[in-house]
Amino acid sequence: MKLPTKPLLLQVLIPSFAVVVSAECTRGFLTGATERYILAQSAGNIAALTAIASPSLNYTESDVVTDIHKSVLTQPMKIDHGTSIHDPVNCATFTELIVTGGGNSTANKPYVIGTRMAFSADASNTYKATLIETIATKPGDWAFNATGYLHWTSRENWAPIPASKRDSRAVIKAAGDAYFDRFANVNASVPWGDSCQRLEGGAYTDTRGQGGNTCNLGLPSTLVVTNRRYVVDEEMGAVAIFVGFPGLDRSVGEQPMPDSHLFRVEGGRIRYIHTVSTCVHAGCGMNGSGIPGQKRFMSDSGANMKARVGRRSVRLRY
């Protein structure tokens, strides 16, 4: 004999649920969104992306509000490598694109691009992109070398973290925050991995493949890294943080520069750091004497880049 209690309860509960519960931002939705982003950038056609964008989309390049119809997205690119991370809690994504350029087309210029997208539910409970912020670096930007970016990235392991070894969101985010906190406080404790490599624009801290912690070769301690915007992905053990990083471009003093850092965190400790940073003026005001894209710098294994940034007190090692 059937008991009516359960079905009756369900009948009562389901309609009220439908009213109260809003749509969920899922990993599946976000993965579809980054696929659309990569498709749009490959084709140089924003249609795939605008289809999921809010009418009030805020699109920025290097922190400047930009018309998406005249943006870097309208330029077709042969994308050599793309890594995306997805954050259903913040309903946000981050994608790193590496374009080495070359080939037959003069339009096929090299780029390394970091893009953060944030989504909100609209009035009909459909998630739409409300913010797309892009840092599209090219020759003349901080340590730019797309070939190098591809070369070093391809040697790293960015596979998803096995479920049993995943860190919590809080732990992953804290590792990235600790790194930035360290720039303003010599005593901030950063969870360095036993092996840690940093890739900036194309320059690598461990070109000789010696392993060990090459992310901490001496950092400044007076730089306040501002305006942090996060994308956290537990499955990838990753956090992308968009920030204002002061002192990168010497022509503008301590003005915080558009900057993205992607951290890979394993067992609570920093394994890799990838940065994408633009200059206001090509060469970051260093007149070709310093970091942006310099051969001399690239061969400087143990590259102590950030230590050299904008600090007169730090001896330059070129």
Ligand SMILES: *[C@@H]1O[C@H](CO)[C@@H](O)[C@H](O)[C@H]1NC(C)=O
């Ligand atoms: C657009 O986004 C940028 C970067 O996050 C922010 O500075 C700016 O205030 C936003 N503009 C609008 C109109 O929301």
Ligand SMILES: *[C@@H]1O[C@H](CO)[C@@H](O)[C@H](O)[C@H]1NC(C)=O
């Ligand atoms: C250059 O163009 C030729 C002819 O259009 C094509 O066959 C070839 O694959 C192209 N090479 C590259 C590197 O794009």
Ligand SMILES: *[C@@H]1O[C@H](CO)[C@@H](O)[C@H](O)[C@H]1NC(C)=O
């Ligand atoms: C860019 O990186 C590649 C790969 O590491 C390297 O061979 C090349 O010399 C670098 N270019 C410059 C200008 O440093």
Ligand SMILES: *[C@@H]1O[C@H](CO)[C@@H](O)[C@H](O)[C@H]1NC(C)=O
């Ligand atoms: C860092 O720690 C040292 C040793 O405890 C202390 O002397 C110094 O004042 C601290 N510096 C800052 C900025 O907190």
Ligand SMILES: *[C@@H]1O[C@H](CO)[C@@H](O)[C@H](O)[C@H]1NC(C)=O
């Ligand atoms: C770059 O050149 C300008 C003009 O000659 C000069 O004022 C500035 O100090 C130089 N910057 C560096 C970092 O050498």
